Structure formats: structure tokens, C-alpha cells
Amino acid sequence: MIKKEYYAVIVGGGASGIMCAIAAKSKNRNLKIAVIEKNDRVGKKLLSTGNGRCNLTNSRLTADKYAGSFVPKAEKMFRKYTTDYIVNIFKQLGLLTYADYDGRYYPVCRQASAVLDVMRFACERLGVDIFCNETAKSIKKADNFFCVTTENHKFISQKLVIACGAKASPKLGGTASAADYLKNLGHKIIPFSPALCPVKVKSDLLKSLKGLRASGRAALADRNGSIIKNESGEIQFTENSLSGICIFNLSLYTKQNYIIILDLLPNYSFAELFNLITKQKSLFYNRPADDLFAGIFQKRLGQAILKMSNIKDFSRFCSSLTENEINLVCRTIKQMEFEVIQNEGFDRAQCTLGGVCGEEIDENTMESKIVKGLYVCGEAIDICGECGGYNLHFAFSSGHNAGENL
Ligand SMILES: Cc1cc2nc3c(=O)[nH]c(=O)nc-3n(C[C@H](O)[C@H](O)[C@H](O)COP(=O)(O)OP(=O)(O)OC[C@H]3O[C@@H](n4cnc5c(N)ncnc54)[C@H](O)[C@@H]3O)c2cc1C
Secondary structure, X not given: OEEEEEEEEEEOXXXXXXXXXXXXXXXXXXXXXXXXXOOOOOOHHHHHHHHHOOOOEXXXXXXXXXXXXXXHHHHHHHHHOOHHHHHHHHHHHOOOEEEOOOOEEEEOOOOHHHHHHHHHHHHHHHOOEEEOOOOOOEEEEOOOOEEEEOOOEEEEEEEEEEOOOOOOOHHHOOOOHHHHHHHHOOOXXXXXXXEOOOEEEEOOOHXXXXXXXXXXXEEEEOXXXXXXXXXXXXXEEOOOEEEOHHHHHHOOOOOOOOEEEEEOOOOOOHHHHHXXXXXXXXXXXXXXXXXXXXXXXXXXXXXXXXXXXXXXXXXXXXXXXXXXXHHHHHHHHHOEEEEEXXXXXXXXXXXXXXXXXXXXXXXXXXXXXXXXXXXXXXXXXXXXXXXXXXXHHHHHHHHHXXXXXX
16 A cells, blocks of 8 residues: 655545645645545546536526525625636636526536546646545544545545535446545534435326426425425426426425426416417317317327316317316316425436535635534535536535635
């Protein structure tokens, strides 16, 4: 086993860890900094972000886009680490970006690899030592130094940064190791749970809707029926879950038995919808009932709406539908309810809720309040943002914050 000595060792070569190394070296070139990464290359997850385009931040950044115990502190942190701040850091690294109509920033070349390339090149330029294919197996603190043991090395350092993310997406490097290390070092850990993922729901009809996409509004209601969160966008139906970006955003707040309520025509009031469906009924009067929604919904979705409205005989003519049945149909379209079972697992999640308790991290430096010289950044902290670049914004901001303060 080879012994290596560094000023700081960063465990995890993902978004936050690489940014941390760049910030530390940019501030002081003389610091010896090492990044330990268990994959065969750094930033593997970054390459998959934003469907391969990397949505790196968002112009509509506010702390209410996040959930978790670090949120109040993130709010303070974002006063310095604004969207422009992060965009400017990347500009200095050589990356040109643009924002789309939803405020989502991407590289101009629309390739996530560009984000990783400029970060890798900065590490090379600044002289960061990167150790790939090395998993931190144990982390110990002695009087004034840390000792990280991997397969081949024993790293000794004055400062240690935990930037090894969380459990989401294990194929891209997601593990629970951050929680294990931090727990052993005396930190309180909020249990990990998958977030930004499809939500499994109870429904006999979901199988028949598999593969369908519809646009609309999705609301999450708690067990008392109070609305917790509203989202709009594309809703995807899978065999046993609801999916799509708006469902991913709701997944941050779901609990068992909560209800997801879909409004499939949110631009129509109930009265307007009633008139519309009554018009359809007379237009298609001599056609089977499942033609009622021709021109509005896909056939399978129309059939599901009829079944949920207790209209099971599709061979009936549209003209036979009563006023009461039209009422029920309109209610189903405006309030299609699905009871939540649970979020899909970590392998289908883009992010993780849980991690080190936010109260135990100083938001001015990302240093632990429990262990001096220990810093934590990125997803290892109990905070998770909605889709739209908010998670990478947090990873880059917290990584930069830690790096500047090492
Ligand atoms: C498919 C997908 C798409 C996404 N798209 C977006 C998007 O467009 N915009 C956005 O804002 N967010 C997106 N995210 C979320 C975002 O990628 C993460 O929030 C972000 O990467 C977290 O950064 P991190 O540095 O904390 O962790 P990571 O980027 O996960 O990096 C942690 C690193 O630590 C390494 N590691 C773990 N344990 C050890 C160990 N014991 N020893 C050594 N190394 C270790 C891992 O291999 C990994 O490389 C997406 C996530 C996924 C899965």
C-alpha cells in the first residue's frame, strides 16, 4: 500500500468534487489536492445529465425549488452563488452556455461532454491529482489529519471533502458510502430515499395506458386532500407508475397514500368542458361511446376515462350518454385520481433525498460543525431540487464553496 500526503483529499470525482478541486486550486495553486474516484473516469454521471445535454443551472433559481433539511441554508448560500455566478465560473473555464424559455442553462454545443471537458482540462491545468478506479474503503480521523484508504493507497490529509453523492442511479456511481462515512464520523444522517423518479400508483387501468403520453396539470394532495404541489407538463403512463418531468417534481414530496390528481384539460373550466363534451356527443351521436373523445385524446386514454366514469359498454352510441354520465366524464378528465404507493427505486431516480443533516453543515464554508477540517458538498447533503438544473447548481455551488474555503 502506497502512502500519499495531500493538503486536501476529495472523495468523489463528480460534479461537486471536481468543482471543489478547481476552486481550491484556483485560489491557491500551492495546495496539494487529490480527487479519489471509484469509476474508471471522473464525471460519468455528468455525461448523462439533461438527456446528454447537461442542464447545469437555471435562471429561476430560488430555494423553494428544493426539499430537505439544508434548504434554509441553501437560501443564504444562493445569495452569493447565483445563476450568473455559476454561469460565469463556466465561462471562465471556457464553456459557452445558453438558457431556454424555461430558464434552463445548457452548453451552446448541447453536449454534456463539453461541461466535463472544461472541468477536466481545468484540473489538468491547475495540477489536481486524480485517482480513478480507486474506492475509498475506510475514512478515519486522527488528531489533526484524515486517513482515507483505497485498494492501492493510504491518503493522509489535513482536510477531507466528502463529495461522493448519494444512492441515485447506481450504474453511474450512486452509492450510500457518504452516509456511512459521515455517520462513522459522528454525523446525523437522514435516510436516503429516491427522488426525481416515476411514482408507483394503484390503478387497475394503468396497464391499458402503458406507453401513453398526455399533457396536463398534476397535483399532489396529502391524506386530508390538501394540495401540496401543482405541476404542469407532459405526463407519461407506464405499467405501474406515472412519469414525466412534472411527476418527477411531485416525487420530491410524495408519501404513501397521497393522491396524484391529473387535470387532462387544464385550460377548460368544468362548465366549458361540459359544453365541449356535449358538443362531441351530438357530433358523433351515431358512433360508439369510445369515439366521444375523437380529436381530443388518444383512443386508449378515452377508453380509460369512460371506464373510470363507470361507462363500461363502449358499443353504446354517444347519443345514449346521459347528462349525469357526461358530468362524470368531465369530472374524470379534470380530476383523474391515483393513489400513491411509493416512488420507484434508486435505479430509476435522478436524485436522492436524505444524507447528512443540513443543520450540521456551515453554509458559509461547507465545513462540518461536528468534525473540524471535514467538508461535505453535493448530493451527500440532505437537499434535492426539482428538475431544471437545480441539482447541478447545488452541486457546483456547494463544491465551489467548499473548495474556496479549504
Ligand atoms: C440520468 C440523470 C440525469 C440528470 N440530469 C440532471 C440535469 O440535467 N440537471 C441537474 O441539475 N441535475 C441532473 N441530475 C442530478 C445531478 O447529476 C446530481 O445531482 C449531481 O451529479 C450530484 O453531484 P455530486 O457531485 O454530489 O454527485 P455525483 O455527480 O454522483 O458524483 C459522486 C461521485 O463520487 C463517486 N463515488 C461514490 N462513492 C465513492 C467512493 N466510496 N470512493 C470513490 N468515489 C466514490 C461516484 O462514482 C461519483 O462519480 C441528473 C441525474 C441523473 C442520474
